[in-house]
Amino acid sequence: MSFDIQKIRADFPILQQQIYKRPLIYFDNAASTQKPRQVIDAISHYYEHDNCNIHRGVHYLSVKATEAYEEARKEIRQFINAASTHEIIFTKGATESLNLVAFSFGEKYIKPGDEVITSIMEHHSNFVPWQQMCIERGATLRILGVNEHGELDLEELRLFLNEKTRLVAITHVSNVLGTVNPVKEIVAMAHLHGVPVLLDGAQGVSHLPVDVQDLDCDFYCFSGHKLYAPMGTGVMYGKEKYLEEMPPYQLGGEMIKDVYTDHTTFNELPFKFEAGTPNVEGVMGLQAAIHYLQDIGMERIAVYEERLLNYATEKLSAMEGIRFFGTSTHKASLISFLIGDIHPYDAGMIIDKMGIAVRTGHHCAMPLMDYLKIPGTVRASFAFYNTIEEIDQLVAAIVKAREMLS
Numbered sequence: 001m002s003f004d005i006q007k008i009r010a011d012f013p014i015l016q017q018q019i020y021k022r023p024l025i026y027f028d029n030a031a032s033t034q035k036p037r038q039v040i041d042a043i044s045h046y047y048e049h050d051n052c053n054i055h056r057g058v059h060y061l062s063v064k065a066t067e068a069y070e071e072a073r074k075e076i077r078q079f080i081n082a083a084s085t086h087e088i089i090f091t092k093g094a095t096e097s098l099n100l101v102a103f104s105f106g107e108k109y110i111k112p113g114d115e116v117i118t119s120i121m122e123h124h125s126n127f128v129p130w131q132q133m134c135i136e137r138g139a140t141l142r143i144l145g146v147n148e149h150g151e152l153d154l155e156e157l158r159l160f161l162n163e164k165t166r167l168v169a170i171t172h173v174s175n176v177l178g179t180v181n182p183v184k185e186i187v188a189m190a191h192l193h194g195v196p197v198l199l200d201g202a203q204g205v206s207h208l209p210v211d212v213q214d215l216d217c218d219f220y221c222f223s224g225h226k227l228y229a230p231m232g233t234g235v236m237y238g239k240e241k242y243l244e245e246m247p248p249y250q251l252g253g254e255m256i257k258d259v260y261t262d263h264t265t266f267n268e269l270p271f272k273f274e275a276g277t278p279n280v281e282g283v284m285g286l287q288a289a290i291h292y293l294q295d296i297g298m299e300r301i302a303v304y305e306e307r308l309l310n311y312a313t314e315k316l317s318a319m320e321g322i323r324f325f326g327t328s329t330h331k332a333s334l335i336s337f338l339i340g341d342i343h344p345y346d347a348g349m350i351i352d353k354m355g356i357a358v359r360t361g362h363h364c365a366m367p368l369m370d371y372l373k374i375p376g377t378v379r380a381s382f383a384f385y386n387t388i389e390e391i392d393q394l395v396a397a398i399v400k401a402r403e404m405l406s
């Protein structure tokens, strides 16, 4: 089946606009993706027909909204092939999912002297919670480095794993380098030592088909807004055997079973981890986004995005003075680079004036910037609604930025 790019682009109203009298070119998809009409309509539909607080009422609307919410949970279970809906916890994003695991898992399983392994390529959201949790609990955070291509060294992981290791927390795909980590191998290695593995899927789930049972990861965390769904939505997948034992992360309504004046018993999974009124509208949008992606097919999306990545890499490689950060052969569709000695912020400003949104700066990965000894990069991240012609425009904008700033 051919990939009908014009039909796809027509689904995204925001892409139809002009900025600075030029058609908007949106290459900041790793920060947040745009939303198709189908997602926007699902939110309106919810408020026009179903809006009500869920899980609490016996009346018609409450039951309808609850059923819709729980149906979405079933579809998300299917989307990542979790074994049970008990393992799908709705959160407000990857950051909340990662904090939930760090503090709840930490409280249950991490003692003074224990070790947690992470990597230097992590987003702050999968770095700071582990760092702080280790400080609080008297544990040690061990940090894997990267090679000149921006890849993890599995030999280093082998050396780090020992009887004190309690968890490996690694990103599926780096938001700076684009590297797709060999997460299946990482999980297998850690499991040989009986160590569970958390994958930060914030950049993985939007580019690759994810099957958590096949990966055999113990936790998988992601945000809806990077998956063409509304902001304020996210998922924490965790294996039931851990979630059953882990304490609640937040306390309040919904997550309780019975409350007495002197103690409280907690609800069953997944509700134990979902305190308070959830973002029902957002979950309706997340469900619509997943339908939309499934209609196109995650495999086809991956193939098309790889074409964009290869084209952009080839074009930028042919330019003088471009330094790439992240040259692994296993990459998702983003490129991080510097143009000669030009500061990324200055380059980003000129590129913006050409109607092109790229991200500049440290990309919430300051330890990686220190490791690479750079202030930041320019990052162009592609989605399946981007085109080869747009990449040609980016090349022209880089030429212009170099002319003006060199």
Ligand code: PLP
Residues within 6 Å of the ligand: 030, 031, 093, 094, 095, 096, 123, 125, 126, 171, 173, 174, 175, 200, 202, 203, 223, 225, 364
């Ligand atoms: N992890 C990675 C790899 C990311 O790229 C991001 C966001 O850019 C996050 C975690 C945090 O996601 P959010 O801000 O949606 O919670």
